[in-house]
Amino acid sequence: MAGVAAPIGAMHNGRQKALVSPREHGAWGMLLVPLATGAVAALRSSVNGGALALFIVAAMSLFWLRTPVESWLGTSAVKARTKDERAFVLKMIAAIGLLAVGSIAALLWDGLSRGLLTIGAVAGLAFAIQVGVKRLGRKARMPAQIIGAVGLTSTAAGAYYVATGKLDHVAVALWLANWLFAGDQIHFVQVRIRSSRAANMDEKMKQGLPFFCGQVGLIGVILAACRLGLFSDAMALAFVPVLVRGTLWFVRRYRPLDVHKLGFSELTHSLIFGALLCASFLV
Numbered sequence: 001m002a003g004v005a006a007p008i009g010a011m012h013n014g015r016q017k018a019l020v021s022p023r024e025h026g027a028w029g030m031l032l033v034p035l036a037t038g039a040v041a042a043l044r045s046s047v048n049g050g051a052l053a054l055f056i057v058a059a060m061s062l063f064w065l066r067t068p069v070e071s072w073l074g075t076s077a078v079k080a081r082t083k084d085e086r087a088f089v090l091k092m093i094a095a096i097g098l099l100a101v102g103s104i105a106a107l108l109w110d111g112l113s114r115g116l117l118t119i120g121a122v123a124g125l126a127f128a129i130q131v132g133v134k135r136l137g138r139k140a141r142m143p144a145q146i147i148g149a150v151g152l153t154s155t156a157a158g159a160y161y162v163a164t165g166k167l168d169h170v171a172v173a174l175w176l177a178n179w180l181f182a183g184d185q186i187h188f189v190q191v192r193i194r195s196s197r198a199a200n201m202d203e204k205m206k207q208g209l210p211f212f213c214g215q216v217g218l219i220g221v222i223l224a225a226c227r228l229g230l231f232s233d234a235m236a237l238a239f240v241p242v243l244v245r246g247t248l249w250f251v252r253r254y255r256p257l258d259v260h261k262l263g264f265s266e267l268t269h270s271l272i273f274g275a276l277l278c279a280s281f282l283v
Helices: 001-020 025-046 049-073 082-110 115-134 138-152 153-165 167-192 201-227 232-239 240-251 259-280
Strands: none
Touching: 001 049, 001 082, 001 259, 025 138, 025 167, 025 259, 049 082, 049 153, 049 201, 082 115, 115 138, 115 153, 138 153, 138 167, 138 259, 153 167, 167 201, 167 240, 167 259, 201 232, 201 240, 232 259
16 A cells, blocks of 8 residues: 555656746746846946845746646646645645735835836836737747747846846837747747758748847847947847757757657756856956
């Protein structure tokens, strides 16, 4: 009986974890890499370490909160079905919610971080629009993800703002840069999945023409941001590896799609982009 109880217990624990733990590993990257770039960019000024720590707790708890809320509402793939599961999920919502509310309240208590309300309003609007776009069906999945990335990458502006007290062009540039990268990454992953059987450049171009146009558009936006003084030349260079990655895919010989390998590759690109973007503020 003990041998049977152990697997049952493991399955139960695994089920509970799935109900409350965020499963989108890519979304974690879109949250944490921008957060890190905002924090590092702030090092050029005197940093409010306490406010930054509170913001990190708030951002991560709010992101974490979405999974148990969706499980409890029944809008996610893994739903709380039984009375015990719903009670467990509700307790987690309360605990994580209190952590989020407490950290946000502490940030806003002295009235010096009210700019977070502006950042939060834009991020909240993006998530609300994402929900609406998702309802349009499978074809709207990628646009919904890109819109949602506006909210996730807001951590770049938020971290910079709470650490420096400045909601200026640097905060906007950090937010924009991280969102542009996230959008390109989302588009690339989707085109790789849709074009998994494309064997030559002609087939890849036929399947991936929107992505190719997106790459060209991304270059145009980066150049425009540089011309307007929003991006420095060093910030623009942070996009080079991902632009090269996207271009080389069209000319490389056919390789069967390995989703896990693709995930690790894109994680590597996220870290490289984040490191280069951070370096652009330290040189």
